[in-house]
Amino acid sequence: MLNTAMLHLPEIGQFALILAFIMAVLQVIIPLFGVNRGQLWLMGYARPLAVGQALFLVISLVLLATSFVMDDFSVAYVAANSNSLLPTPYKISAVWGAHEGSLLLWVTMLGLWGVAVALLSRSLPLDMVARVLSIMGMVSVGFILFTLETSNPFARILPSPPQDGADLNPLLQDFGLIVHPPTLYMGYVGLSVAFAFALAALMSGRLDAAWARWSRPWTTAAWIFLTVGIALGSWWAYYELGWGGWWFWDPVENASLMPWLVATALLHSLAVTEKRGLFKSWTVLLAIFAFSLSLLGTFLVRSGVLTSVHAFASDPERGVFILALLGICVGGSLLLYALKAPTVASVGRYEVVSRETALLVNNLLLVVMALAVLTGTLYPLVYDFMGLGKLSVGAAWFNTMFVPLTVALALLMGVGAMTRWKSDRVSRLGGQLWIAGILAIVFAIVVALLLSEAVNGSVVLGLGISFWLIFATCADVWKKSRGRLGKIPSLGVSYLGMVIAHVGVAVTIIGVTMVSNYSIDKSVRMVPGQVETLGDYQFEFTEAGTIDGPNYTSQATRFNLYKEGKKIEVLTAEKRRYHARGSVMTEAAIDVTLFRDVYISMGEALEGDAWGMRLQVKPYMRWVWLGAIFMSLGGFMAVLDKRYRRRQKKEKLA
Structure with missing residues (x-):
């Protein structure tokens, strides 16, 4: 039973969210007023307001997590996404397992990025910091208001709360979903920093090499998180969905790929702006588009316009609110760009055969790739919206493009x-x-x-x-x-x-x-004692039985895996039935080496103690994600380069 003090934690969490909203509003108004009046003491409020906003957001998120851990089913969001039998790690990850909590995590991440800018930008001019944090505050205002108005995670079920919760979606009861959403959100939201730096530079007319140098480490950091988040999502889909696929051109998968492609172009364009003072307007436009595509992904996931295992919400009111935010952010930034960009001239010349040309073509290819994904993702939605019927754009089209x-x-x-x-x-x-x-x-x-x-x-x-x-x-x-x-x-x-x-x-x-x-695979009917061969491997079905988990019971099959007559592994595949929802989930058995995966997944139970089984051998499967690790490591090394900090200090002294 919850004690009296614990019963009031959701109200405290909501009050902290309201205070965060007030801080965000002040973060927008006071520093910008100081910039317009040339008042340094007003600009100086940008940093403490950003820290204050983030502090209250963290308090709100922690109190929501506490409600999950304490099984407070009087909170509607907890009741819909948790259960008393749910293991504690999954109770914590259930905080972002559905729309309301994931949105709170999103705005908390935004607040933390603001703190990072506030604390790690001491060498930047104060007016630039004030503009950047004010712009980030504008984004916070919109999304915190969205949370409070349409997606309150602290809403109560009173006076008669349920005795137990409906449970977390079994698809999300996995380690991959503990780490994947926070990492992906850090990438999505981190692009707001590049967006804010670009708009701040436009507002100040300071589109120079220094601006590109200030923005580049932040853009790289966001790109790293986005890269890791996409890789984690692919890895999760591979082993959790039970069919062995790692990328299906799902609309929500595409929603994360598009900003990654444009952010990659932005990184290369920033290098040209920093080194040669070129592509200034184009670089700003890429920063706007990268964050706009992040917002578009948020709209697709939460508006109910598409169906996906990754999608959160199907409430049209929420979709309209996010669409309005998207319109304000994109429309406002493009209007500022239209007004200011003509006054910005790039200096310097370059020949057709040069690194500048190579990076420009690199940019164009990445943007065309993003446009191809955008077209394939949105075209079926537009086609359906126009009343022309249902249309599906499959993997073949995306691969062809x-x-x-x-x-x-x-x-x-x-x-x-x-x-x-x-x-x-x-x-x-x-x-x-x-x-x-x-x-x-x-x-x-x-x-x-x-x-x-x-x-x-x-x-x-x-x-x-x-x-x-x-x-x-x-x-x-x-x-x-x-x-x-x-x-x-x-x-x-x-x-x-x-x-x-x-x-x-x-x-x-x-x-x-x-x-x-x-890759090779086959689907077979197997009974205990049967041996099947696939490629160089032999699969011996040794036994079937049941396993009792903390909140599920599974039908399990055990296999001995042989290669060239030598036993190399014992694998157990499962079909889990979760007690609270009655949902059935496939848990694949996977034997992993650097050069191949052997994958076993269970189908349906058949007559005579038989099971339908799918056996697969996938060469070099790990290399798909190993490459993402190398990319992220390379980005991390670039962020650590001390030259950025040394140059910023010199510029401030100058």
């Missing part, structure tokens, strides 16, 4: 890092890269022949561009270090981070190529 663009992008990445700023010569580049090109083709063909008697064109293409990117990147490192391994660390943390990130792209392409072309 995405694969050629990815090939072009990877080829360009191999050339871009080695190309000189301002001007270069094709003859010089060809002289340095022809060996990498020949090696890539040879390696791709040899590997394809080793894997299969017949040469698969898709495999040669995928491996070829991957090896090209790796060899070209290594050639660039070799040239810059003059062939001395000991000199490589002196090339700079940021440069080495870029190298690792580019290699990560190649590793992911290898993983996608191999698993797409060489």
Whole structure:
């Protein structure tokens, strides 16, 4: 039973949320008023107001989590998404397991990004900090108001609360859903910092190399979180949904991919603005679009316009509210851009063959990729809205659009890092890269022949561009270090981070190529004692039984896995029935190595103690996510580069 003090925690949480809203409003008004009046003491309020807003948001989130842990089913959100038998880690993750709590987590993340800017921007001009935090406060005002008005997580069921809760969706009772949403939200919301820096620079007319340098680490940090969050979501879908897929071009998956693509373009465009003072207006536009696509993803997930295992809400009122916020943010920022961008002129020249051109084409390819995903995601919704019927855009369309663009992008990445700023010569580049090109083709063909008697064109293409990117990147490192391994660390943390990130792209392409072309599977009827062969592996069905979990009972099947007659693993696949909802979930059994996954999932129970089973062997499956780890590590190294902080200090002193 809850004691009297605990009974009032939801009201305290809601009051803290209201105080956070007040802080956010003041964070918008006071610093901007100070900027307009030139009053430094008013600008100085931006930092403490940002910290205060975040503090009250954290209090609100912690008190909601406490209500879950204490099984306070008088709170409607807790009653709908928890249960007394739910393990404590899942009670905590249930906080963001549905719309109201996940939205509170979203705005809390936004508050924490504001604190990070407030505490880590001491070297920036005070008027810039005031503008940035005020713009972030505007976003907070909109989303906290949305939470209070339409999505209050502290609403009560009184006077007769239920004795127990309805339970968390069984799909979400998994470690992946403990870490995936917070990480993804950190990426989504982190793009608000790049958005705020871009608008602040527009407002001040300070679109220069210093602005790009200030914005670049924040954009990189958000990109890292978004990369890890997308990879975690893919990993979760792979093992939890029971069908062995890792990307299905689901609309909500696409909603996270689109801002990632534009944020990747933004990172490269910021490099040009910082180094050469070019692409200023384009860079601002990318910052606006990256955050706008994050807001669009929020709308798609929470408006009820689509159906997905990832979607949260189906309340039209909420959809209209988010659409209004999206319109205000995008419309207001584009209006400011239209007014200010014509006054911003880029300085400097560059030739057709130059790093600037390579990065511009890189940007265009990434934006076209994002537009292709956006079109495929929204077209069925628009088609249905116009009353033309139901339409589905499947994986085949996305792959047809995405694969050629990815090939072009990877080829360009191999050339871009080695190309000189301002001007270069094709003859010089060809002289340095022809060996990498020949090696890539040879390696791709040899590997394809080793894997299969017949040469698969898709495999040669995928491996070829991957090896090209790796060899070209290594050639660039070799040239810059003059062939001395000991000199490589002196090339700079940021440069080495870029190298690792580019290699990560190649590793992911290898993983996608191999698993797409060489995966094998079969669906069979099996009884205990039966052995099935798939590829080099033998699956011995040894026994079937039941397992009692904390809040579920599962039908389980056990297998001995053999390779070349040698037993290598014992695997247990399950079908879990959860007590509270009666939902049935498949828990796949997976044996993992660096070079392949063996995957077993249960189908339906059949007559005569038999089960329908799906057996799969997936080569290089781990490489899909290993590449994402390399990309994130490369971004992390770039954020740690001390040159940004040293330069900011020099600029302030100047």
